[in-house]
Structures are given as structure tokens and as C-alpha cells.
Amino acid sequence: MKRRLKIRHIILGVLLLLVWTTQLSSVLATFYSQTVYPFISSILSSFSNLFPFAIGDLFIFLSITGVIVYPIYARLRKKTSWKKILLRDGEYLLWVYVWFYLAWGLNYSQKNFYQRTEIPYTAYTPENFQEFVDDYITQLNRSYTPINSINQDLIRKEAVRLYNQLGDSLGVHRPPHDHPRVKTMLFTPFISMVGVTGSMGPFFCEFTLNGDLLPVNYPATYTHELAHLLGITSEAEANFYAYQVCTRSQAMGIRFSGYFSVLGHVLGNAKRLLSEEEYEKLFKRIRPEIIELAKNNQAYWAAKYSPAVGAVQDWIYDLYLKGNKIESGRQNYSEVVGLLISYQEWKNK
Known part of the structure; x- marks a missing residue:
């Protein structure tokens, strides 16, 4: 012994x-x-x-x-x-x-997005941010379509196809299988109380989704969590890959989900960087159906959220991210806008 x-x-x-x-x-x-x-x-x-x-x-x-x-x-x-x-x-x-x-x-x-792809980091300027936001809102409005159901098989096929296409050029692994099996979280009601929509299960390399996901959330959340399965740890990078995959899809619902998934991050950055007048002008350009959808989406998750339990989970997850070299903690999610601007500037050049 x-x-x-x-x-x-x-x-x-x-x-x-x-x-x-x-x-x-x-x-x-x-x-x-x-x-x-x-x-x-x-x-x-x-x-x-x-x-x-x-x-x-x-x-x-x-x-x-x-x-x-x-x-x-x-x-x-x-x-x-x-x-x-x-x-x-x-x-x-x-x-x-x-x-x-x-x-x-x-x-x-591992190396971060900029090091893996050799795409240079581009700092925010009033010009490049405005250019990005103008193009984003145009594409968001153009892509709008009502989404009333979830076609899991189509989402899986599109995600695998597009990650296989983008993997080499955007510094992310290809899916290990053609049929990655997404699972529903075992404790969905509790998970909704803390405001989590999906997770990567590191111990068995499986990814799970909240059973309460709305149809408009599902494609972007699926591709976000699949990015984690492909070795991406940064939440901003996972948001970036989900956006790139979804917005390249020919399926209208998947494409709109990709644009819609970063709306809150874009508006949050716009409110911080633009004057009040510029922000109001930008906000009014968004289709009223999308604004209504965003409000309903926020109300849906707020009704399930427990502030007390959620605050504890936020604190723990913030410490977890900072302890694993994600210095910005939970704010890392919103850094997707910086990645999108850098990628757009690189493409334009």
C-alpha cells in the first residue's frame, strides 16, 4: 500500500x-x-x-x-x-x-488571436469605429429574419462546414468530428438563474447548451461553445469565431443570429465612445423589429435570472478568468468588437 x-x-x-x-x-x-x-x-x-x-x-x-x-x-x-x-x-x-x-x-x-493569425492589432479610432458600426448596422438590418424554431441538424452542418473552411486562415482548429454532439446542461433551471447560456466541459471535451435558449440565441451560442471545444479559451475570441461562422452561413436564421449576438457589445462600446447625439443617431438606424427582439430577449433572461446567485457566479467566474491569463475577466466578452475592427482593417488593406 x-x-x-x-x-x-x-x-x-x-x-x-x-x-x-x-x-x-x-x-x-x-x-x-x-x-x-x-x-x-x-x-x-x-x-x-x-x-x-x-x-x-x-x-x-x-x-x-x-x-x-x-x-x-x-x-x-x-x-x-x-x-x-x-x-x-x-x-x-x-x-x-x-x-x-x-x-x-x-x-x-497558447498564443492569442493576433499572434496565431498574424493579423495586427488595430487600436480604436473615431474613424475606424464609426466605419465598423455603420457597416455592422447595415448588415444587421439586412440580415433580419424572424426565427421561430431551431434546426439543430442544419446548425451543426453549417458550423462544421464553416469551421473547416476558416480554421487554417483564422487560427482555430477544425472540428475533431463531423458530428460533434452538443448536450443540454443537466441543471438548466439553475444555470438560467446565473445567466449562463452555454459551457465547455473540459474534463471530457464536450460542449453543452442551456435548455432555455431561444431560437435566435441558439446558432451563435452553439458556434461560440464549439469554438471553446476547438481550443479557444478567450470569450472574446469565441464570440469572434461564432460571429464569423454564423454571418458566413447561407441560412438566413443562422446569419442573423451571428449579427444579433454582438449587438449588445457593439452598443455598449458605442455608448462609451460616441457622443450622446451620435449614439442616438446610430441607435435609430436599427430596425424597430430588432430593437423589439432585443428587449424581449433581455426580458426573457432577466425573468429567469437571480441577482443574488448570479452575482456570486459572476464573481467566481471573473476570478477564474483572471487566474487563467484573461486579465479583463468577464469584460473579455465585449472585447470581441476590438477583434472585429482589427479583422476588418486587415481585410480592407
Whole structure:
């Protein structure tokens, strides 16, 4: 027993050292994200595809439950000291930590969008922002179509086709399978309370969507979470790829979902950068049907949201992102506008 325990601890120590070394080395991080991760994701997603439910959600739930319940159970039996109990809990959490980073989390240490694509960063100027917003609103209005249903098969086919098309030029992996299996979150009512519409399950390389998603949200959320499965960790980059994929689709509903998905980020940046008069002028250019849809969409999610629970989740996720080299935390989502402007300037040149 002692020999096996020692071997287990040595393996754990080696894996921890590997994780920390990779996080500090750009060469190792690049090797992981470009060579190791595609292989790992193919294996793990093939396994998770065998199950109709989100096994990652179940694993997280059981792990949290186990870490809390085990000390109580062990002490009730009065055969284990608190020291051993806490050491066992701590070791289990370290194994989960290693699994998280080796299975997906080391992608946080890879090169960012600008480094991967060699597209230069373009700083905001009144001119380029105005040009971007003018073109965006024109395309948003032009793409508008009522979306009353979700065609999951079409969305999957379009997402796989377009990620395969764009992968090489835009620095993102191609899907590991032609039929990536999206799953519904196990705890949808609770997830809606904290305002989460989708997630990437790193432990088994599966991506999940909130069961309450509206038809207009579904295509953009699907392609956003698929971007995470393809190794993208930045929320801004995932928004960018979802936008690029959806707005290139020939399916009108998917295309509109892509434009609509960044409307809040665009308006938020416009309100911050433009004068009140310029903002009002810009806002009035948006089709009234789209404004009404945005209001209804906001009201729909607000009715499900719990401010108290949501605030805790926001705080935890903000710390999580900042702890994994996303310095802007949850504000990272809105940085998609900067990526879109840089991409537009690069295309124009």
C-alpha cells in the first residue's frame, strides 16, 4: 500500500510539474495547443459522445458533493483523523486540477488571436469605429429574419462546414468530428438563474447548451461553445469565431443570429465612445423589429435570472478568468468588437 501510494504521489508531482512548466513556456504551450490538444480532444470527445447526457456536468456535481460529504462520512465512522481526511480531499482536488489543465486548460497559455493569425492589432479610432458600426448596422438590418424554431441538424452542418473552411486562415482548429454532439446542461433551471447560456466541459471535451435558449440565441451560442471545444479559451475570441461562422452561413436564421449576438457589445462600446447625439443617431438606424427582439430577449433572461446567485457566479467566474491569463475577466466578452475592427482593417488593406 505504501509503495503504491508513493508511486501515485510521484506521478501526481510529475504531472503538476508538467502543467506548471507548460504554463511558463510559450514553446511547450504552443506544442500542447497545436499538437497535443487536438489528439486529446478527439479521444475524449469520442468517449463523451457515447453518452446522451453531459457527463462533465455530472462529474463536477459528484466531485463537489464528494469533497463536501466525504469528510462528514469519514468522521462519523471515527476511523480516520482530520489530517488524513483533508489530505485525501486535497489530493483528489489536485488530480482534478491536473486533469482539467491536461485535458483542455493549458490552451489558456497558447498564443492569442493576433499572434496565431498574424493579423495586427488595430487600436480604436473615431474613424475606424464609426466605419465598423455603420457597416455592422447595415448588415444587421439586412440580415433580419424572424426565427421561430431551431434546426439543430442544419446548425451543426453549417458550423462544421464553416469551421473547416476558416480554421487554417483564422487560427482555430477544425472540428475533431463531423458530428460533434452538443448536450443540454443537466441543471438548466439553475444555470438560467446565473445567466449562463452555454459551457465547455473540459474534463471530457464536450460542449453543452442551456435548455432555455431561444431560437435566435441558439446558432451563435452553439458556434461560440464549439469554438471553446476547438481550443479557444478567450470569450472574446469565441464570440469572434461564432460571429464569423454564423454571418458566413447561407441560412438566413443562422446569419442573423451571428449579427444579433454582438449587438449588445457593439452598443455598449458605442455608448462609451460616441457622443450622446451620435449614439442616438446610430441607435435609430436599427430596425424597430430588432430593437423589439432585443428587449424581449433581455426580458426573457432577466425573468429567469437571480441577482443574488448570479452575482456570486459572476464573481467566481471573473476570478477564474483572471487566474487563467484573461486579465479583463468577464469584460473579455465585449472585447470581441476590438477583434472585429482589427479583422476588418486587415481585410480592407
